[in-house]
Amino acid sequence: MALSRDRLTPDEIAVYQAVIMDYLRDSKGSLNVANVTVPLVIPDSLIAGGCVPSFGLEEANKRARLIHRMAPEVALNLKVTLVDRDEQRRKYMRFEGSEQAWDNGLFTLSEIVFEKDHRKAVVSRSFVCGGLCGQGQTLVLEKVAGKWKVSKRCGGWIS
Numbered sequence: 670m671a672l673s674r675d676r677l678t679p680d681e682i683a684v685y686q687a688v689i690m691d692y693l694r695d696s697k698g699s700l701n702v703a704n705v706t707v708p709l710v711i712p713d714s715l716i717a718g719g720c721v722p723s724f725g726l727e728e729a730n731k732r733a734r735l736i737h738r739m740a741p742e743v744a745l746n747l748k749v750t751l752v753d754r755d756e757q758r759r760k761y762m763r764f765e766g767s768e769q770a771w772d773n774g775l776f777t778l779s780e781i782v783f784e785k786d787h788r789k790a791v792v793s794r795s796f797v798c799g800g801l802c803g804q805g806q807t808l809v810l811e812k813v814a815g816k817w818k819v820s821k822r823c824g825g826w827i828s
Contacts, residue, residue, distance in 0.1 A: 670708065670736055677740040680817075684781050684790050684810055685743045687817040691808075692776070692794065699748035701757050702776045706736045709779040709793055712824060715807055720823035721791055722809065724784050736780065758797075765799040774798030788812050789820075803828045 677685075693700060715721040739751055757775045764770040779793040788811060795805030806825035810817045 670734055672705065673735050673737045675737070677737055677743070680783065680787055680790075680812075681737075681781055682740055682742050684792060684817050685739070685778055686745075686747065687810060687819065688778060688792055688794050688808060689743070689747055689749060689776070691819045692796070693748060696748075698772070699750060700776045701752045701774065702739065702744065702749050702778070703754040703757070704739045704751040705754065706739065706778055706780050707793075708734065708736065709782055709791065711791065711793075711807060715823045718823075720809070720821055721807060722784065722789060724782070724789075724791075739778070761798045761802075762800075765802070770798045770802060774802070790817065797828075801828050 689700065689702065711721055716723055741751065743749070744751055752775070754775055754777065757773065761770045761773040761775060764773055774796055775798070776794065776796045781790050781792045783790050790810045791807065792810065793805060793807045795803060797803035804825065804827040807823040808819050809821040809823065811820040
């Protein structure tokens with residue numbers, strides 16, 4: 670996997686903020702967000718089932734070996750701390766099975782794939798707090814009145 674030298678675009682930052690705000694909407698806590706993205710992996714079943722638009726798979730495959738450093742702007746005005754993912758994994762594994770594992774969990778965001786006109790985007794998110802503690806899903810977002818909003822939640826996993 671190669672770490673891109675490119676900075677995140679304003680649309681990428683806005684999508685990541687929308688995903689984080691969606692995740693935290695009913696939470697009073699804070700979130701440890703990985704300081705690098707992971708590749709977006711879209712199962713064929715999500716496209717065949719009609720949840721993820723077909724543009725997502727083609728673009729995701731093109732970018733499968735590229736990741737980005739998370740921009741500090743992603744955390745602005747959010748209860749978020751950007752963290753080193755390996756260091757954070759060690760923290761939550763130390764507390765596995767306790768409430769402290771949840772508090773030290775790691776929220777990871779994938780690369781984003783945009784539709785050509787940048788009105789739709791696909792991204793995955795996951796939260797892991799131990800070997801049997803976590804969840805994730807693929808999201809479709811739409812740009813409505815200049816703001817990114819989650820429009821579909823596709824598939825998912827829970828542990």
